[in-house]
Amino acid sequence: MKKISILIPCFNEYENVGPISSAIENVLKKDLSSYDYEIVFIDNASTDGTRDKIEELCAGNKKIKAIFNVTNFGQFNSPFHGMCSLDGDCVIPVCADFQDPVELIPVFVHEWEKGHRIVSGVKSSSKESGFIYFLRSIYYKLIKGMSQVHMIEHFTGFGLYDRTFIQLLRKLNDPVPFIRGIVAEYGAGFNLKLIEYEQPKRRAGKTHNNFYTLYDAAMLSITSYTKVGLRVATIVGFICSLMSFVVALVYLVLKLTNWYGFDAGQAPLIVGLFFFMSIELFFIGLMGEYILNINTRVIHRPVVVEEKRIGFDVDKGDPENTGNTV
Known part of the structure; x- marks a missing residue:
């Protein structure tokens, strides 16, 4: 039986971690009942009670696991480390705020079974601020025009990644990973498939993106993939x-x-x-x-330093990853 690993990066998502895990589990049981699965939260040092809520979820369901980071390692390092830490036949990262539609998970898996080892979700439109979406469009076109790599417009990392691609991520040994650029650079060799979707609004809570985080993402892509x-x-x-x-x-x-x-x-x-x-x-x-x-x-510091893990099989041993545990 093939195993699907669902990764949910989170930071201060107390109102969302419970509903998102339930929504994903319902989709998996309804549409993908022939697959084994795990739902793994990787928490970036939340301070609003998110960790307590995740521990409750783990205690009540063996399919739910968690990785707790010792501090906030940013919007790119934490998901990258989580992807490299899972051992499913495929890994699907999903945002905790419901802006990545969980209904697309069966679509991704269906395309995966056709032979596409990377299936990427691409926003065709968004219910977020029209001005912000416009600025993002300009940014993507600018990076796409400047980069030697064919960057994917409106791709945030949401998608399905076969275990062979996860093995590649582990081998890269990159201290500043930028998954959007990595997928654009190597995706053709993994039979990349793009799936368009409309991005819904955040379910609850406030977005953690601000000018600094958006600037940081832009500078990382520019300095990593353009001359x-x-x-x-x-x-x-x-x-x-x-x-x-x-x-x-x-x-x-x-x-x-x-x-x-x-x-x-x-x-x-x-x-x-x-x-x-x-x-x-x-x-x-x-x-x-x-x-x-x-x-x-x-x-070359570790991508992430973990505080602890919950629900992982210690006897089996964790898959190779790019972080340390304290």
């Missing part, structure tokens, strides 16, 4: 230098031909100084993002 930023810095720097030389040459000629009558004043100097300084600061910041990415990889 355009540094190339643009070089080209713009050259163009600005050329412009400065031309302007200086024009001013020199005007001054020499009309020594007493030509008076440029301070305005061109001040405007030019601030313009070129702003360009320099922008690209210094961009280079800093690349250096930060390199620094994180060189330090």
